[in-house]
Amino acid sequence: MKPVRVRAPKGARVFEVHWADGYVGKIPHELLRGYCPCAGCQGHAGTIKFVSGGDLELEAITPVGNYALSMSWGDGHASGIYSFKYLRSLSEMAEKLEAEPESKRPRLARG
């Protein structure tokens, strides 16, 4: 499954990702950043936890090979590589995750 289009207008706080099957995912920046899968945010644990804090201005979205997108944030953090599979599950869970209090946001599987 691949994204066909992403939208993250300057100043917006929601990342929108359109998928090849017509599904449109909306991921608040807070979740996209908080569930950053990079080793700096996650250590080397197998699952991905929500980490609060960090700048929420999405500066750049860069394709990585044919399997992932890299997110670059306003504070220079740019080591998160979001595989399409991981991004898709984050898209599908975003609404549910947003409703959870920060302390109860669950760990997610890596894509």
Ligand SMILES: [Zn+2]
């Ligand atoms: Zn990170």
